[in-house]
Structure formats: structure tokens, C-alpha cells
Amino acid sequence: MAGHSQFKNIMHRKGAQDAKRAKVFTKLIRELTTAARSGLPDPAANPRLRAAIIAARAANMTKDTIDRAVKRGAGGTEGDNYEEIRYEGYGPGGVAVIVEALTDNRNRTAGEVRAAFSKHGGSLGETGSVAFMFDRVGEIIYPAKVGSADDVLEAAIEAGADDCVSETETHRVACKAEDFFAVKDALEKRFGEAGEAKVVWRPQNQVAVDEERAQSLIKMLEVLEDSDDVQNVYANFEIADDVMRKLSA
Known part of the structure; x- marks a missing residue:
């Protein structure tokens, strides 16, 4: 793994x-x-x-x-009908971006997403235009205190996971999207409820972004996430630590 x-x-x-x-x-x-x-x-x-x-x-x-x-x-309360929509496109520097939304007004959401891309140097594409650069995976995260790296790795393998990365504060287990709930349930029998568990889009490769494009990219992503209609945003960018510190100052 x-x-x-x-x-x-x-x-x-x-x-x-x-x-x-x-x-x-x-x-x-x-x-x-x-x-x-x-x-x-x-x-x-x-x-x-x-x-x-x-x-x-x-x-x-x-x-x-x-x-x-x-x-x-x-109860099917009127006004709570949300439609699931996925948008795909490119941000500054050729960064691939996937936006998942839940909306009760498709036109409003499409307009907001399109504006976020166009105003910050990006371009909205067709569905499927960037998804091939990501893997759809289940991700289950536990705090480091639940067990040693070896213990969690062994449990992850037994549960049918594909990957397990142990870091200072967390154990991050990844599996195929279709195996997500089976793997999660198996791990929870061993370690209790996960701190975080969801199916995500994980980029296959990272695109390095320079300082100028990073500033525009971060602004675009923040505008997208600020929308109530947008549930998740995924992007395949890599920004150097010194650039991030400068932009975050």
C-alpha cells in the first residue's frame, strides 16, 4: 500500500x-x-x-x-429539493478544478460558478473535461492516538483499503469509492467512529503554480467555496510553502 x-x-x-x-x-x-x-x-x-x-x-x-x-x-418539505450538479474546468496555471454543488436553482448556481472562473483567470469546461485527472476514492481519517501506524495499516489492509498514510496527527486511509462503506464499517469496529469519512476526488498529479497565478487561484477557490450552493471544491495544485506563507500573511 x-x-x-x-x-x-x-x-x-x-x-x-x-x-x-x-x-x-x-x-x-x-x-x-x-x-x-x-x-x-x-x-x-x-x-x-x-x-x-x-x-x-x-x-x-x-x-x-x-x-x-x-x-x-x-418529510419531503417543500423548498428542500436540491439538485446535485458537478462543474469542471481549469483555473489559473492550468489547474484542474472540480466543483460539487447542491442547488435549488440551477441557473443561479451556474452563473455564480461561471463568474468565479472567468473573473479569476479560469475557464469552465464540460462535465468530464477534468475528472479523468482525478480518482474517486473513499477517505477515512482517524486521529493518531487510535493506534500505531502499523496497527492502523494492518487494519486497513484487512478491511480492503488501498492506501494508508500515517502522519503526526492523523491516519489517512484511502479505498475505492465502491468499497468506502465496507472499509469504514470494518475500521469503526476496530477503532470507533472515524474523525472524518467521505468520498472525494483525489488528483492523480499536482500542478505547480507560481506566486502570481497562485494568488488568482486561491481567490477563485475562495469565491467558489463562499457560495452556499457549493458543497466541495477539489483542485490539483501545488504551491510552494514559502509562497503560501507570503500569500497568507
Whole structure:
């Protein structure tokens, strides 16, 4: 199980979590509602809802808020019909970008996404135009304290995972998207509930971006993530540490 370079998690850049807490909750509630609507309201029988609840707990959402979102989705409340849309394109420096959205107004969301690309030196493409440069994988993350690197690696192999990278603070397990829930359930029997677990787009290669293009790219990604309709943004960029420090100052 060879290691891989951990790709940038844009949501955690520049300590922006606290400032975006309300928006994060809005996105999580949409996912909870949509997941409950798309299947049974019982997380044990609805893998997508189970994953959404894990994400909500990781963001410290209260049980009452989670339960209300699930009940709203299960009850089919009018106005809670969200459509799943994926946008793909290129940012500054030829960086490939995938945007996942949940929206109740396709025209509004398309306009916002297109504007974010065009105003910051990017170009929106057709569906499938960059997805081939990413792998769709399940990612299960545990804090380092749950066990040694060898223990987690052994458990990951037994669970059917493809990759396990242990770092100072976390163990990061990756698997095929279709094996995600089986691997997650097997690991949770051993280590308890994961700190984070979701299916993501992982870039196959990184594109190095210089300082000038990095500034435009980061701004574009921040504008995309600031949209309530956008759930996730993935990009295959690599920015040197000294450049990131300069831009974050």
C-alpha cells in the first residue's frame, strides 16, 4: 500500500474554519436533508446519510440540528429539493478544478460558478473535461492516538483499503469509492467512529503554480467555496510553502 502526497484541503487554508462556520453548517444541512430524502431516514440503512451525520458531528453540529435536517428531508418539505450538479474546468496555471454543488436553482448556481472562473483567470469546461485527472476514492481519517501506524495499516489492509498514510496527527486511509462503506464499517469496529469519512476526488498529479497565478487561484477557490450552493471544491495544485506563507500573511 504505497503512500501518496496529501492534497490540499482548501477548507482548512488560512484558519478560515471559524469565519465560515455558518456557511459550513448551511452546506451540511443541505447534505443531511438531501441524503434523508434520497433514501431511508435511518442512517443504518442509508450509507449517504450515515456519512453526512459523521461530517456534521465532526463540525460540532448539535444532535437537535442534525435531527431536524433529517426529519425535514424525510418529510419531503417543500423548498428542500436540491439538485446535485458537478462543474469542471481549469483555473489559473492550468489547474484542474472540480466543483460539487447542491442547488435549488440551477441557473443561479451556474452563473455564480461561471463568474468565479472567468473573473479569476479560469475557464469552465464540460462535465468530464477534468475528472479523468482525478480518482474517486473513499477517505477515512482517524486521529493518531487510535493506534500505531502499523496497527492502523494492518487494519486497513484487512478491511480492503488501498492506501494508508500515517502522519503526526492523523491516519489517512484511502479505498475505492465502491468499497468506502465496507472499509469504514470494518475500521469503526476496530477503532470507533472515524474523525472524518467521505468520498472525494483525489488528483492523480499536482500542478505547480507560481506566486502570481497562485494568488488568482486561491481567490477563485475562495469565491467558489463562499457560495452556499457549493458543497466541495477539489483542485490539483501545488504551491510552494514559502509562497503560501507570503500569500497568507
